[in-house]
Amino acid sequence: MSTTTTAKTSATTGRRGNALGDALVITWRNLMQFVRVPPLLVFSVIQPIMFVLLFVVVFGGVMKAMVGGSYVNFLMPGILVQTTVFGSTQTGVGLAEDLSKGFIDRFRSLPMARSAVLAGRTTSDMVRNLVVIFLMVVVGMLVGFRPDGTVPGYVLALIIGLAFGHAFSWISATIGLSVKDVESVQAASFTWVFPLTFLSSAFVPVESLPTWLQPIVEHNPVTVTVDAIRSLVVPGLTVPDMGISGGVDWSAVWGSILWIAALLAIFIPFAIRLYRRLT
Amino acid sequence: MTNDAFIHIEGLTKSFGDVHALRGVDLQVEEGTVLGLLGPNGAGKTTTVRVLATLLPPDDGRATVAGFDVVKDAKRLRRIIGLAGQSAAVDPNLTGLENLVMVGRLYHLPKAEARKRAEDVLERFDMTYAANRTAKTYSGGMRRRLDLGASLVGHAKVLFLDEPTTGLDPRSRAGMWELIHQLVSDGTTLLLTTQYLDEADELSDKIAVIDGGKVIAEGTADTLKDRVGGTVLDIKVDQAHYDEAVTALAGLVAGAETLNPSHSEITLPVGSEGPTVMAEAVRRLDGAGVTITDLAYRKPTLDDVFLTLTGHAAEEEQGEDAEPEGKGRKRGGRRRRKEKV
Numbered sequence: 286m287s288t289t290t291t292a293k294t295s296a297t298t299g300r301r302g303n304a305l306g307d308a309l310v311i312t313w314r315n316l317m318q319f320v321r322v323p324p325l326l327v328f329s330v331i332q333p334i335m336f337v338l339l340f341v342v343v344f345g346g347v348m349k350a351m352v353g354g355s356y357v358n359f360l361m362p363g364i365l366v367q368t369t370v371f372g373s374t375q376t377g378v379g380l381a382e383d384l385s386k387g388f389i390d391r392f393r394s395l396p397m398a399r400s401a402v403l404a405g406r407t408t409s410d411m412v413r414n415l416v417v418i419f420l421m422v423v424v425g426m427l428v429g430f431r432p433d434g435t436v437p438g439y440v441l442a443l444i445i446g447l448a449f450g451h452a453f454s455w456i457s458a459t460i461g462l463s464v465k466d467v468e469s470v471q472a473a474s475f476t477w478v479f480p481l482t483f484l485s486s487a488f489v490p491v492e493s494l495p496t497w498l499q500p501i502v503e504h505n506p507v508t509v510t511v512d513a514i515r516s517l518v519v520p521g522l523t524v525p526d527m528g529i530s531g532g533v534d535w536s537a538v539w540g541s542i543l544w545i546a547a548l549l550a551i552f553i554p555f556a557i558r559l560y561r562r563l564t
Numbered sequence: 565m566t567n568d569a570f571i572h573i574e575g576l577t578k579s580f581g582d583v584h585a586l587r588g589v590d591l592q593v594e595e596g597t598v599l600g601l602l603g604p605n606g607a608g609k610t611t612t613v614r615v616l617a618t619l620l621p622p623d624d625g626r627a628t629v630a631g632f633d634v635v636k637d638a639k640r641l642r643r644i645i646g647l648a649g650q651s652a653a654v655d656p657n658l659t660g661l662e663n664l665v666m667v668g669r670l671y672h673l674p675k676a677e678a679r680k681r682a683e684d685v686l687e688r689f690d691m692t693y694a695a696n697r698t699a700k701t702y703s704g705g706m707r708r709r710l711d712l713g714a715s716l717v718g719h720a721k722v723l724f725l726d727e728p729t730t731g732l733d734p735r736s737r738a739g740m741w742e743l744i745h746q747l748v749s750d751g752t753t754l755l756l757t758t759q760y761l762d763e764a765d766e767l768s769d770k771i772a773v774i775d776g777g778k779v780i781a782e783g784t785a786d787t788l789k790d791r792v793g794g795t796v797l798d799i800k801v802d803q804a805h806y807d808e809a810v811t812a813l814a815g816l817v818a819g820a821e822t823l824n825p826s827h828s829e830i831t832l833p834v835g836s837e838g839p840t841v842m843a844e845a846v847r848r849l850d851g852a853g854v855t856i857t858d859l860a861y862r863k864p865t866l867d868d869v870f871l872t873l874t875g876h877a878a879e880e881e882q883g884e885d886a887e888p889e890g891k892g893r894k895r896g897g898r899r900r901r902k903e904k905v
Contacts, residue, residue, distance in 0.1 A: 303672070306669075306672075307670060310666055310669045310670055313666075314655060314658065314666055317655075317657055317658055317662070318657040321657040321658075321698055322657060386651055386653060387649045387650065387651035387652070387653040388653045388655070390614075390617075390619055390647065390649050390653065391647060391649065391653040391667070391714070392670070393618070393619050394617045394618060394619060394642060394645060394646075394647040395642055395667070395670045395671060395718070396639065396640075396642040396643040396670075396671060396672060396718075397670040397671075397672075401670075563619075564580075564614075564619070564620050
């Protein structure tokens with residue numbers, strides 16, 4: 286008992302363990318890579334911007350007939366959600382990298398909060414998503430994107446978009462901590478992210494899809510979230526034939542919030558548990 | 565409940581599937597001393613360190629460090645330990661100083677103190693000149709030093725160094741040794757693993773030889789060398805006659821002779837019987853028509869100890885011991901981690 290006391294009192298003094306503070310240190314560390322290696326940020330922005338331009342140019346003509354008006358207004362909310370979901374796969378990749386390089390060992394041997402490495406990683410990925418969204422909107426506006434909603438609507442849309450990406454970051458963290466190998470995590474990400482974002486209302490209206498596919502697509506959380514954000518950002522967009530009646534789609538907004546809450550409720554504890562039990 | 569030893573390990577076992585990495589490890593380390601855990605790849609060194617550093621719960625047995633149980637008191641224990649693993653966990657995109665400040669912050673030092681500690685460590689390690697360079701510009705040796713430094717910023721009372729010099733060039737290695745000597749003189753308790761016998765000899769107060777997940781011998785370098793029997797006789801023969809030589813010498817010395825894996829050298833522990841054994845050996849080899857290429861008396865090295873204790877040489881493989889290799893040493897690791905900084 287006496288050894289315990291001496292060791293304890295002479296142990297590191299200072300501010301008490303603080304999960305938030307630890308997570309911020311990790312967030313800072315992860316974001317520093319973008320400061321030190323600017324091409325990393327440049328390339329994580331270029332790809333989504335290419336997507337915007339390619340979709341507008343390639344599908345713009347065909348889609349105009351279907352969604353009426355300008356396709357870019359229909360597309361932008363969808364492509365923003367797709368980008369945040371794609372971006373969130375980097376969470377798992379980053380964790381797998383930290384694992385393979387021994388960082389996670391070091392972090393786990395430190396008296397820091399067990400949640401901090403994961404919270405820090407998902408937060409830094411959210412910050413990156415924010416930057417990417419901002420630049421995409423700018424590029425979108427250059428090619429004709431014209432939001433016609435309200436400021437509170439934009440703010441809510443941004444929060445939903447970031448939170449949705451954040452929820453997917455935790456899914457990705459779970460995959461990263463289970464699969465562990467960097468290349469495998471990368472490969473694994475594409476297999477679920479591609480169908481998830483393409484079998485949604487991100488690029489085409491649900492009504493335009495084969496009938497048998499529609500129920501699946503309608504219940505895809507990506508569809509729900511895209512519909513919510515689209516209705517908040519371009520409430521003026523109406524395509525009566527395709528079930529888009531204009532105005533804010535509150536059921537989609539609530540549906541999306543519920544999805545986000547449910548995903549976070551499942552995957553945060555799951556990922557932290559995996560982190561604790563790493564060997 | 566109370567143990568005098570600062571690090572107390574008792575009956576530790578750990579398996580990964582059917583690979584038994586630890587099969588009942590017992591160890592004691594006194595406060596302020598250095599224990600060198602010496603063994604080949606897959607012997608269980610890394611697994612032991614990982615259990616002590618609270619990274620891995622043991623299947624059975626218990627371990628305490630400074631009175632803290634590695635499982636039950638893991639949270640409090642982490643405040644007083646420092647770990648430098650096999651791969652230098654140094655962020656290449658942060659500067660040396662930023663790396664250390666970050667670790668200090670994660671030890672929950674106030675910002676100013678974390679910075680001061682980081683600067684102190686860099687100065688002590690003669691790295692102040694590189695403090696504001698990103699770590700990716702560092703050499704392998706510098707990264708290792710920075711990594712060791714990171715384990716120090718939190719005023720750790722116990723340091724676990726897992727193969728601190730594996731993969732370093734001789735000069736960097738000597739530099740690491742010097743740093744480790746300094747740490748020890750400050751009274752830090754240290755447990756280091758190594759597969760280099762000279763390193764264990766150089767750095768440790770006590771050496772524990774581990775093989776197949778068990779401690780097979782323990783003691784100072786000198787007592788271990790005594791186990792081989794005072795003096796040894798090295799007989800080098802040409803390779804073609806190696807087998808004949810072995811046959812000719814069979815039974816000459818009580819206790820098995822140790823054979824060099826390169827198949828040209830036979831080492832006999834001769835104790836005080838040196839001259840007699842030597843004369844007899846020469847007579848027998850001559851009779852068998854074997855040409856002796858070299859013949860020498862010498863003090864045993866830890867290599868001899870290892871051969872005597874385990875029946876196989878210490879350095880069969882290079883690289884690091886990934887845990888799941890367990891005792892599958894001879895077949896080569898089942899899973900090898902590829903990177904080596």
